[in-house]
Amino acid sequence: MWRPDRSGDKPIYQQIAEHIERRIAFGELPPGSALPSERKLAQQWEVNRSTVIQAYEELRASGLIESIPGSGRRVSRYKWGIAPKHTPPNWRQYAEGGTFMPNLPFIRRLREAKRSETPLIDFSSGELAADLFPNDAVRKLMKEQPFTDHLGYHDPQGYLPLRETLTAYLQRYHQIQATEASVFITSGSQQSLYLITQCLLSPGDAVAIEDPSYAYSLPMFQSAGLRLFRLPVDEGGARPEDVVALHRKHKLKMIFLNPNFQNPTGSVLLPARRKRMLELAAELGVPIVEDDPFSLTACGDMPLPLPLKSLDTDGTVLYIGSLSKIAASGFRIGWLIAPQEIVSRLTDARLQMDFGLSIFPQWIANAFLQSEHFPQHLHELRQALKARRDLLLESLRQLLPEEISCRRPEGGLNLWCKIRQPISDSRLLEEGIKRSILFVPGSVYGSESGYVRLSYSRPGLSDIPVGAARLAEAIRAARL
Template sequence: MTVASVAALASTPGSAPASVPPLAARARAIGGSPVRDILAVTARPEVINFAGGLPAPELFDREGVAAAFRQVLEETPGRALQYATTEGEPALRERLAQRMAARGLPTNADDLLVTTGSQQALSLLATALLDPGDTVLVEDPCYLAALQVFGLAGARVVAVPGDADGPDPEALADLVVRERPKLLYTVPTFQNPTGRTLPAERRAALATVAARHGLWIVEDDPYGELRYDGERVPWIAAHPDARDRTVLLGSFSKVMAPGLRLGWLRAPVELRRACAVAKQAADLHTPTVNQLAAARYLADTDLDAHVARVAAVYRERRDAMLTGLREALPEGSAWNRPEGGMFLWVRLPETYDTAALLPRVVQEDVAYVPGAPFYAGEPDRSTLRLCFVTQTPEEIGEGLRRLGRGLRGVA
């Protein structure tokens, strides 16, 4: 066929344009985040929003962060605005390694890969570890965005039965034998959505199962520094049985500022290198200026002191929510008292469906996140998540009064 005949065919009168090829099956199968959908609906300023997972913006160290950026741009503008290595700026990785070592996990800069938020770290791990059809084990309920990542990777996601202390080690061992999964994903400290913390004994038991049966553990720790009560529990990654099979994820989003989009992963060398290759394909590297500013901030500012100030405010807000829940919620409700983090987990009487109730509650200008989307298996539809860090104690009290009005009279 000649060029002319092809052109004539393309311009034939009455010919309908062909449809474009469809989206990938994984894109068609995975929906958006219900949390972000709720945030869009409840963006009105009069809404007291317990649905978000956002740190309180008035507590950001704006002056300290701004000073770090100014110094970096004044002193090394060429470097700050240039491409950088995929693994991350050495100065930042060195300071992160020092913080980890000071908390009981010997780490050097070469153990770390800087990521564009710890959410990217999850995506890189899914790319490096998972083939379509592979099985991933998760907590029940589980961090919602992790379920999205594993779903987009084409993984089969299976929930591990558990209790108030987290996944049951015996149930985990049975599932590993039966399902042959690639990894277990867990947020062991101040979990999203439940706020619970796995005790040291439970962490050790999970590490032992992973060592005995052959399993990666992905330990996500975005909230661990936000402790209000009790003693710090060592990372799973620090357990002798887990050191060669645990990936530890961290983030500045909850302790410095989420807009910096700075996270990191600590992993054994082969897996870390595979994640670096995946990152090269994703975004080449995390923004250089953000990394250098964070490194300067850590050099010039006492981050621990800043976190302590934030934690003191968040503790007061948590206590305000705990104080008001009994009056706001219907009789027969139950909730936890987290030792830190950002979330409370509530279970209403079993006749309540929190997703169905949400529109009615939003009419009272208050919002929460229904619990059902956080479950990989059969959901408990009577559950909901409340974030307590973004509002003042007075706003929390008013929000709980509105929540009570919205729930009142539901059978």
């Protein structure tokens, strides 16, 4: 990201003016483009607002930008009063068009905050911290096992050795029986969900989604024109009787569940509910999409919960897994276990998209899953996540004993917390950003205002108490 050079001789306002002029000249800011407010740029570049105003005045005097009452500043359509020979496309109209919806405002605000050079304590990201990645193991594997595969296109269904390795992995860790023909490799769980919504469902179809749920933070469901109906989640997960009621009223086409350490609540679907959910899916002919990124993250020595798919004897569950939450997000490796007819349909779609994933991450993931490093990494990861979870819970208990209550998850990466006093999600988020602490307001996941999701996998142990203290300050500052 560009920053003004404070050590140079050129005034800061002039550097800003020249930077914006270059962006206009390069076509990054076409004629008519809206420009950020002075306050926003001053905060982004850590300069006085008057400095940005001076830069804007320089550009306005040169005819490059114009001020429009009620609309702020825009790139001028007519430089120095001379009409252009050609009319450029209305890029803003294009950017606001299309059927694929943008991310939610809170998600965009968090992404914007992360671009700041100010050090942040990030409880908003569901990504593992760098020190939890198996970096040493991957380096050893790459040194010991030279890459010998060809560099052309590979099978769009996924690298065959990796699919074969995954069948053994699924049996060992999840008691899921599968063949390599039923395994479809994706770039992660979200791509699996995207392909399902685009290829297996149609606009107007009714689908049931847990409430709250990570799925509500993904506008891909609305972009696909689906009708979303809520399955309330309590400490025992979603209730089968709610599925019956929804299907009777709306004729569900698909049920989306995250049974193990559900995101964001951390709940685990009760055994009796698992059995009944599978029975209902078979009776109604409605498939269940099981998103299972967290089963192997049970804290410490807790037993690993088995996925729904391990109990599926009727072939009603589409199972989604990933390495992002148990190894490294940078692998960009996920998988979908499905009937061969579905795998063929998605493989055909993959051919239209990208001809398949790069061979390199698939090759590395295959070597890692086959190696002795993986079980050792998994053991260390579970111990580390337990330590982070316990430290965050204890810090919140000491700092906010009356103001907040949190579920204690037995696995996963998240705490789901209820703020007891009335509070505005947007105000709370801004108070947090002011204090360089990030978290996700519960309304992002379809919840009512007053909940937050705190991911404890990203901050280091030394940062967790500091982050909890900043969160306490933000909550007290944001009270209604």
